[in-house]
Amino acid sequence: MKRRTAEPYKIKAVEPLAMLSYEERKDALERAGYNTFLIDSHDVYIDLLTDSGTSAMSDRQWGALMVGDEAYAGSKSWKKLEQAVREVYGYKYVLPTHQGRGAENLLSQLKIKQGDVVPGNMYFTTTRAHQELNGARFVDIIIDEAHDPSYEHPFKGNVDIKKLESLIHEVGSERIPYVCLAVTVNMAGGQPVSMQNMKEVYELCQYHGIDVMLDATRCVENAYFIKEREAGYENHKIKDILKEMFSYSDGCTMSGKKDCLVNIGGFLAMNDEELYARSRELVVVYEGMPSYGGMAGRDMEAMAQGIYESIDDHYIQHRIQQVRYLGQQLIDAGIPVVQPIGGHAVYLDARQFLSHLSQEEFPAQALAAALYLDSGVRAMERGIVSAGRNKDTGEHNKPKLELVRLTIPRRVYTNNHMDVVADSVIALYEKRRNISGLRMDYEPPTLRFFNARFSPLAQNAELIADHELVEG
Ligand SMILES: Cc1ncc(COP(=O)(O)O)c(C=O)c1O
Ligand SMILES: N[C@@H](Cc1ccc(O)cc1)C(=O)O
CATH class of the missing domain: 3.90.1150.10 (Aspartate Aminotransferase, domain 1)
Incomplete structure (x- = not known):
């Protein structure tokens, strides 16, 4: 008999639901x-x-709200969030933003020039909007199977490497500011990208001097599919799979409202010092100080806690x-x-x-x-x-x-x-x-x-x- 499992939490507060005629x-x-x-x-x-932003927070996250440090500059809560991102995702530099599209705005403004081309594994509405507002054309490089709803493929979010290669040859690597790789792919049905594919994309991009920027919004869900479906990962911890996934990228935009288990927040993260320096200048124009970026101290505190809970x-x-x-x-x-x-x-x-x-x-x-x-x-x-x-x-x-x-x-x-x-x-x-x-x-x-x-x-x-x- 297959044994059933249940929610790994119990309910502490309830919200009544409307039942209309x-x-x-x-x-x-x-x-x-x-x-x-x-x-x-x-x-x-x-x-x-x-x-998005609709997760239930844990008792620890609600508790974390109380210790949020609302200092305008140098907030302790920001340090906690920065530490959580560095530890769990592995990037060197982090900037908080009010939500994912705040990070998309900064990234697009900083990296895109008029006439550029941004390849991605299927578009996302806000992501493409920012790319286009900054003068780029989005090109879909996802595998064809992703456009067929009934086609069963374990990693339907994968990039078609041939499509990416021929795009690089067609427009030239200097016209491609970065590849935007979503893990998982929202518009394709929440479909994952395999580790192998992430690695291949990264290697190809490194060869051509192109950055890979992840849309990390649902990265923990992606990591679970790798554990479940990709040979060699079945006994890995989710946190180790995540670390490896992020090692095949140069940075990410993150909507914390999904896999970070909070109601608001996001960040832009990267390894390049020069890009970080320019991001620090721009974040103050659109979001706020580099130590809060549109979030209250309490929200950063809850997000740091949520990041750790999400990798359970x-x-x-x-x-x-x-x-x-x-x-x-x-x-x-x-x-x-x-x-x-x-x-x-x-x-x-x-x-x-x-x-x-x-x-x-x-x-x-x-x-x-x-x-x-x-x-x-x-x-x-x-x-x-x-x-x-x-x-x-x-x-x-x-x-x-x-x-x-x-x-x-x-x-x-x-x-x-x-x-x-x-x-x-x-x-x-x-x-x-x-x-x-x-x-x-x-x-x-x-x-x-x-x-x-x-x-x-x-x-x-x-x-x-x-x-x-x-x-x-
Ligand atoms: C895949 C993906 N990327 C980016 C975003 C933008 O994030 P946010 O809603 O936090 O601005 C969302 C949701 O909006 C999303 O689902
Ligand atoms: N990212 C969120 C919120 C959102 C919804 C639709 C959008 O096109 C843009 C944002 C979601 O996918 O649900």
Whole structure:
């Protein structure tokens, strides 16, 4: 008999959840313009919008808040955070930022020149936005398999070395300020990069004099997949795998809101002294003193503690297993999802799920809205709306992946919550033909998915035609 495991923590404080009626959810969805980003959290039952800043902190982290040193300069809490980053990730120099995109802004401004090209293993919205704002063109060098939701590959986040090599030959290494390597790859479904691939990318880049900058946002989850799937690492501790991963890079941007187990914070880290000196000059313009960078002393204190907790082997094993627990229920029910199940989320393949809709009818947006209507579960569109428009032609970017992300916050929900989510998705799948597409009524020029507004297509004025089916 396979023995079951449980959460490696117990619950000390609880937060009651809202349970709205169908009519109340319908009103909330209309007020939000069918955009789950615009729904008020008090109208949400199970919030799977994001794993960003939504982790539950431990009692030790809450305790750490009390000893936060709020000195404007030279804060003791900053020293603790700096020490934790050096010890766990292994970089020489660290600068705190208010969150990940603060670090992305600094890195992009410091390294990119107009006309440069930044290769990456699939784009991320904020990362690409900063690269483009500074005059670079992003080029996707992820393996082709990553764009196929049903293709089973243990390391779907891997870089296609041939793509990277031919890009270097095409544009010249002097036009490539750095390679941006995300571990794991959010937009591909939380998919990991293998150690072997990280090493190969680093060696190739070293040969050509190009830096490798990690997007380390979900690096601990990546380390777990290496332990689980890559030969030779099965008996390694997560902390040792992490150290090796970081040794194949020159620096990183980090959104502490994910794997560092805090609600806010981030950092930029590097080994190059000269880059560090220039970063110290720029951080004061955008973030704050190099000893707080937009964070309160208490937040830095909690983040230092969170970094150590995140490398606990029991914690990370449970984290990945919980995401998989939800994913496996959906796979067993025949729901089209991105496979293998990634590190932070289960991604529904909306293109398949709502195969009666064209991509211009925003299937993933419509599915996320329908899920909220059905059960009060909030998810996120990751498809054509998120991909925005082509800068030159003004046309929609049409990504191959048209997904709805069910993102699991860390240490927040139990597996019973996962069951409720699974039931709702399965119920929707059974009545999928009743879900109509959407029209975009308001479209902001940048990062449009955050604030865009929609309504159900005219010929099908209701999002879900059959109310009876969604009552409950
Ligand atoms: C892969 C990845 N990179 C960067 C960021 C940016 O981080 P932040 O939200 O802390 O600005 C995020 C989340 O936003 C992310 O998921
Ligand atoms: N990084 C967070 C928050 C976020 C969400 C969507 C974005 O496009 C940008 C940021 C996430 O992936 O959930």
